[in-house]
Amino acid sequence: MRLLFINHRDIFHPQAGGAEQVIYEVGKRLVKEGIEVYWMSENKGHAEGEVDGIRLIRKGNPLSLHYYSLREAGKYDVVIDSIAHAVPFFSYKVNRKTIGLIHHVHQDVVDFELNPVLSRIVKHLEKGVKNYRNLISVSNTTKKELIKRFGIDEDKIRVIYNGIDHEKFKPGEKSEYPLVLWIGRLKKYKNPLDAIKIFKRLKNRKAILTIVGTGEMEDEVKRAISGEKNIFFLGRVEEGKKINLYQKAWVVLSTSFIEGWGMTVVEANSCGTPAVAYSKGSLPEIIQDGVNGFLVEYKNYDKAAEDIDYIIEDENTMRYFSKLSYESSLRYDWNKTSEEYYKYIWEISAD
Secondary structure (H helix, E strand, C coil), X not given: CEEEEECCCCCCCCCCCHHHHHHHXXXXXXXXXXXXXXXXXXXXXXCCCEECCEEEEXXXXXXXXXXXXXXXXXXXXXXXXXXXXXXXCCHHHCCCCEEEEECCCCXXXXXXXXXXXHHHXXXXXXXXXXXXXXXXXXXXXXXXXXXXXXXXXXXXXXXXXXXXXXXXXXCCCCXXXXXXXXXXXXXXXXXXXXXXXXXXXXXXXXXXXXXECCCCCHHHHHHHHCCCCXXXXXXXXXHHHHHHHHHHCXXXXXXXXXXXXCHHXXXXXXXXXXXXXXXXXXXXXXXXXXXXXXXXXXXXXHHHHHHHHHHCCCHHHHHHHHHHHHHHXXXXXXXXXXXXXXXXXXXXXXX
C-alpha cells in the first residue's frame, strides 16, 4: 500500500501548525503498520528527505503545488488531500481513490483574511470539496458545516477526531501565581486582541497573561500590551517550552471565530489545564461546561473574564478543574485516531 498525503506545508515548514501535526502523527503510525507513506508539500529550499519513515516530496510554491500534485497523485494506491487552506488539490480528478481531509470550512474565515475579490474566488474554489467521493472531517461540527454549506451527502463523510500524545502532553507543576495562557497563530479570525480585552476585565490582580504565537498580527499584539506589567508576549516557542506553559497555566483562553478542531484546548486539557473559549466551531463539541472549562458567547468579554476569575479564584478550585480536564482529554489519543485512518484507507483501497 502506497499512501500520499498532499498538504501545503510539511512538519518542518516555519509556519507548520495543527494540520501538519495531524499528518505527522497519523503518518508515522501508519508507517509502523506497514504502509508506505509519502508527504508532498511546497518546496521551501530543502532537499527531499524522510521523517519517522514518512518520505517527504517537495515541489513548487503555494500555487504551483496544485499543478505538481495532479502529476503525482495518480501514482499511489490512496491519496489524502489535506485541505488546510481552503482550496482543494482536486486529486480525485486523477485518482478516484482520493480522500479529502477537512480541518474546517473556510467560507467565513476568508472574509477575515483576504480582500473581497480574492475571498470570493477562494470561497468558490472551496466548494469543490463536494466533488470528492470520500471525506474525513475532524469533528462532527465540521461535518455539519460540510452538509449545510455544500450539500454533501453525509454518507460520504467519515468523522475521525484528532488525537493527543499523552506521553508528551501530561500534567506538570502549576505556576505559583494564576497564569492565563493564550496560544495560537496570530491571525484575525483567532482574535488575539480579545484575550487582552478579557484579561483586563479580571478582578484577580495577581493573574498573568502570556501570549504565544506568531503571525500577521504580531505588531498589533505588541502595541496592545506595551506598558502592561502583567501581560507577556513570547512569540513562537519550541515544543518543550509550549508543553511547560500548558502545564503551568491555570487556564487556557481560546478566542477564535472558528476552530474545526480545538487542538490547543485538547493539548491544554491533557496537561491538566481547563479552557475558557468562545462557543464557536467545534469547541462546544470538546468543552463540557463546568467540567474541562467554560463556553461563552462570541465576544462576550465580561462573561469570559467572570469564568476565568472563577477558575483561578483559589488553588483548590483550579486543581478541581485541572483533574477533570485531564480526565476529559483521555477520550483523544493519536493511536486511536491512526487506527481509524488505517481502517478507512483500506476500505477506500478495496472499493
